Amino acid sequence: MDRLINNIGVIGAGIMGIGIVQIAIQSNRQVYLYDAQQDAAKKAYDKLNTTLSRLVEKNKISQTDLEQSLANLHIVENIQELHICDLVIEAIIEKLDIKQSLMKQLEAIVRPECILASNTSSLSITEIAAQCQQPDRVVGYHFFNPVPLMKVVEVIQGLHTNTKIIDQLSELARKMGHRPVRTKDTPGFIINHAGRAYGTEALKILSENVASVTEIDLILKKSLGFKMGPFELLDLTGLDVSHPVMLSIYNQYYQEPRYRPNVLTQQMLIGKKLGRKTGEGFYKYIDQAKQEIAIIPKYSAHRHDLKTVWLSTEFDDDHKKLSTYLTQKGIQINLNAQPNNEDLILIANYGDDATHSAQRLGVNPEQVVCIDMLGNFEQCRTLMPSLLTQPKMIEAALDLFNQPNSETIVIEESLGFVSQRVLAMVVNLACDMAQQKIAIVEDINAAVKLGLGYPFGPIEWGDVIGKEKILKVLERISSISHDPRYRPSPWLQRRCKLNLSLNYQR
Ligand SMILES: NC(=O)c1ccc[n+]([C@@H]2O[C@H](COP(=O)([O-])OP(=O)(O)OC[C@H]3O[C@@H](n4cnc5c(N)ncnc54)[C@H](O)[C@@H]3O)[C@@H](O)[C@H]2O)c1
The missing domain is CATH 1.10.1040.50 (N-(1-d-carboxylethyl)-l-norvaline Dehydrogenase; domain 2)
Structure with a gap:
């Protein structure tokens, strides 16, 4: 065991403090728990006893493990007793001035080599350390609730924090079963x-x-x-x-x-x-x-006499998927350059709405229904008519795409569909975080998967879906709306131009 971080002080016996104590005592560290409120630390001991006993009942740990873990926990009545600690983690109230004075107070108690960590979720580590004599030993160690189950911790480097400390706390996190992710001291760190x-x-x-x-x-x-x-x-x-x-x-x-x-x-x-x-x-x-709020459909499915569909896609995979689907449904695809007056004009567009798509393609908006092909087509299909689309075209499209045990939803006009807008924003924002080197790509991906439970890391998600599709969504929304919110990150643009993975970094 690394001798340096064996004795850990935890200040604050609330939700987070108790969670941090649990993983630390279970990894055989000696933990000294202090809370300003009388009896709070003792109550925390009882809570941990109950939690660990439940784990014994569920055969997750043995009775010996429980006894050993509880023996590692020392309730401290006086903050001075933390003088033996190698690391002190504060998980007290989220108030800057109180955290600042606690850090200052701790400096007078602990040894010069003791690390001072804050579990803050929103305050700047640099600011928390601002009144300290040794700000280089102040670091962020941001766990998530519930700590034993949320297996990720942000290790936050303030402006003055010694890099060696980041290494040490990352190592300790791994020993406690958590994935450390290193981040710069910036608003929201990585996950928030x-x-x-x-x-x-x-x-x-x-x-x-x-x-x-x-x-x-x-x-x-x-x-x-x-x-x-x-x-x-x-x-x-x-x-x-x-x-x-x-x-x-x-x-x-x-x-x-x-x-x-x-x-x-x-x-x-x-x-x-x-x-x-x-x-x-x-x-x-x-x-x-x-209480569920039922969806009230504005249109019902009706085949009418639809025989041919004029199809416009922007990406080959969408074309393949849609043409196979339509053929299986017995629908003929009109391959002429221009649609007939009776065709349903089906457009698999990215980033624009039905009106702009119709205009871009020079087709009649009365026949247009757009479809979002970005996400899981089998599970959910989103359709978007224009303001002028004839109801019979919408009904025929619904008839085509309604499937049992999955959703077909008709939305109002939107620059980019629901999924396109949300995913493009998720990927773009993470690309910008990588551009700013708030963290390395691998850590951004891991942090978001573990901390937010997304199915993919936000940057790898762009590759899974297709980075060109993400870029197209952002470029189109930006150029039509002129809202700088959607401007594509240079990180994304370069990787699309050079055909590199979004994960590529150096
Ligand atoms: N609750 C969450 O989901 C969550 C997640 C991540 C980070 N955080 C951060 O963790 C910290 C603690 O949050 P929490 O939800 O555990 O709070 P909490 O209110 O459950 O517990 C805080 C504890 O700190 C004690 N305390 C307050 N001031 C003190 C002081 N000056 N000295 C010693 N003890 C003091 C209180 O008596 C209380 O027992 C905050 O900084 C919060 O932003 C919270």
């Missing part, structure tokens, strides 16, 4: 930063009346494989937590449009529609159970 795109873009889509809350959640889960829809997630976290985080990161980056929050959540916050905790957010909750 990379996670900004999902909620803010979904809110923007909702505020543009493109689709309902249920439809957006459904599309993103079925088509892209997110475990929770953005509105389910916002309701779970609570807008009292997530709205201030959105606002804070936006302002810390000097109103960078990529992080722009939405008036919708500001209003809901004022109106106390916070989510699960108040019984209503985007959804209603009865006894914590989400």
Whole structure:
């Protein structure tokens, strides 16, 4: 065992402190737990005893493991007793001045080589260290709740933090069964930063009346494989937590449009529609159970006398998939340069809406239905008519694409469909993080998978889907909307031009 980090002090016996203590004592470190509130540390001991006993009951650990782990835990009444520690991790209240004075106080107690770590989720490590005599030993060690299950920890290098300390804490994390990800001291670090795109873009889509809350959640889960829809997630976290985080990161980056929050959540916050905790957010909750909001379809499926489809695709794989599908359905594809007046004009477009697609191709918008081919076509198909599309064309398209046990959703016009917009923003934001070297690509991917539960790391996801598709979505939305929020990251542009993987870095 590395002698340097054997005695670990933990300050704050709340949710996070207890979690950190658990993984540390289970990896056989000696842990000294202190809390300013009387009895809080003792209560934490009892809670850990209960948690570990449950693990024994489930045969996850042995009784000997439990006894050994608890023997590693020392409840400390006086903060001075932390003088023997090699590392002290604070998990106290999220207030800058209180954390700053705690760090200053600790410097007078511990040895000069003791590492001082903060579990802050939103404050700057450089600022927490600002009043210290040795800011080079102050570091961020950001765990996630619940600590024993969320197997990732951000190791945050403040402006002055010694790189050796980053190595040491990364090594310790691995020994405690966690994946360390190294990051610069920037707003939101990796995970809270990379996670900004999902909620803010979904809110923007909702505020543009493109689709309902249920439809957006459904599309993103079925088509892209997110475990929770953005509105389910916002309701779970609570807008009292997530709205201030959105606002804070936006302002810390000097109103960078990529992080722009939405008036919708500001209003809901004022109106106390916070989510699960108040019984209503985007959804209603009865006894914590989400009440589904049914989708009211505006159109029903009807074959009419549709015989031929004029197909326009931008990528070969989409063409192959759609033409095979249509042929299997007994539909003839009109291969002429121009569609006939009776054709359904089916466009697999990226980044524009039905109106702009029709204009780009010089076809009649009354016959146009666009289809999103970015995500999982088998699970979910999103259709987008123009404002002028004849209802019979929409009904015929629905008839073509309705499938049992999967979703076909008709949305209003939107520059880029729901999945295209959200995924392009997720990938683009992560590419920009890589460009800024907030972390290496491998760590950005790992952090997001482990911390946010996305099916892929955000940068590798771009390769899986096709980086050219992501770039096309962003370029088109940017050029039509003129909103700098969608400008493609130079990281993404270069790798597309040179045909390199988005993961490529040097
Ligand atoms: N809760 C989360 O999901 C989460 C996730 C990641 C990081 N964090 C961060 O971890 C830290 C702790 O969060 P938490 O949710 O465990 O809080 P908590 O309220 O559950 O626990 C905080 C504990 O710290 C004690 N405390 C407060 N001020 C103290 C002081 N000056 N000295 C000693 N003890 C003090 C309190 O008595 C309390 O027991 C915060 O910085 C928070 O931002 C929280």
